[in-house]
Amino acid sequence: MSGAPLPVPAPALVDVSGLRIGIRQGSREPLRVVDRADFQIGRGEIVGLVGESGSGKSMVCRSLIGTLPRRGAFIMSGRIEFAGHDLASIDERAWRDIRGKKIGYITQSALAGLNPVMTIEAQLREAIDQDLSANAESSAARAKGLLDVVRIRRPEVVLRQFPHQLSGGMRQRVIIASAIAPRPQLLVADEPTTGLDVTVQAEIMKLLRTIQADMGLSILLVSHDLALIDDVCEKVVVMHAGACIETAGVEQLAKPKHPYTAALQRSRIELAAPGQELVTIVGRPPAVGSWQAGCRFADRCDMARSDCRQGDHPPLRPIGQGRSSACLHWDRLP
């Protein structure tokens, strides 16, 4: 893993700025679930998106693959620049050329992503046909090749099998294979190892890194597990209550510049001595729809002052060395 702080290589592959996402609720005001997200993903970068459940990270993922409407959600404002498009304002027709083709997606549940009545080969060939860059290689040969890429042994046997015949780890490999089949530029992986065993999780993470290196694509890895992010990513984006509150290189994050990140780091079990009292974050994240004025972490923060509870949520601001923090008092952290 590289040691130096990583400035974002210009131009970034993905540039999300001022993103606000709401959920429609009939005649009432839309419920804001993301307010606001700002981050970049450089070409060939693996970026981690971390936050508690309900912090809005899955909604941000959905905005990157254009499936917000399926959850009754929509983009209220902001931009998502991707390869010359503003994904925040394109229509469903335009999405069809991007979703699953230029931007791949891996979900949490390794079974939900596969069709139970289709063989692995049929599913992979369907994914390969999404590849817009016409390729001379037959889709049958590429299907087998893809299983090699995701390190599945005896691919000729697996190609003829159905999802239920595979283990959870194998299914997740097949999902990854079909996600990368159309040679996307970006892979969005939303908690890809939740529910998998630790040894399988380690293998999948290693695989994601290998694929990134071989294919040169960018990966957005969503997780609530900082330890996992630590191992795999170069850059981290931390979300709390619908807002991006800190971005930094993964090594820089060992010295957090937002009290929420600092609290997350201190509550890490694997870094604590056995039996030593663990630091916990008081209270719970403010519920969507009842966000207070000012910083939404203020009520859980022991550094909060009166200016933290005024106006809008503080925006993410550059604080040097390529990192940003939304804390008004970040310089008071060690």
Place this chain on the structure above:
Amino acid sequence: MSNAEDHLMVADGLGVSFGSGRNRFAAVKGVSLFLGQGEAIGIVGESGSGKSTLARVLVGLQKPDTGSVTFKGRSVFDGSQPYPGDLRRQVQMVFQDPYTSLNPRLSALGTVAEAWRVHHRCSMADAREEAFRVLESMGVARHDALKKPRQLSGGQRQRVSVARSLSAEPSVLVADEPTSAIDQSAQAQLLNLFNRLLGEGLSIILISHDLAVIRYIARRTYVMREGEFVEGGETEQVFSNPRHEYTRALIASIPGRKRHGAG
């Protein structure tokens, strides 16, 4: 190690099989363990290793085909019912998913009060007072105690679930993957709670696939694979000097250890 009669709980040669004929499947094979008073032991293994079946045997929900469990010197499975008489309430279980194991129509208070009433045969009014006390000692405030499971966070639900188990005033808590459905900060809260309970003399059997959690809480650790214990001993020994290949693979898979060099 001390003598078997000093231990609170001793399991010897446990075996459990499911199905019959060609479909017979041995989920637990010849497993033995012991647990001391105020001690925490960890059982680590991956899905399908048999650790949940073992947990069910230890709390008396599943009768083993072979082997025995002795609790406070008395045999658990000899009578018509496991855990005869007053031993019954002394071994309690905490399940993985607090959402499905809590009654959706009862408030946190109602859940704990009901358990308290059953175990202590007192009036509901007294049970509610005790329930408030137990919940408060677990960091569930009075106004949250009146909420239904769906209105609580995952971490709060798990603490309610522990409170329900504790209302039996058990000597042993068997916790099956209690941290796997909750956020990191809630995990930390639950583990702090377990530590406090250990200090108060409770014994805990923690079953998990998460080695970081096991290492943090358990004095001794057993590594389970395909129904068998492949390794067992003092936790620090198991982690710093794993003898079995499978244990080594598990330890190498713990995320977040590379950079910080924990351990």
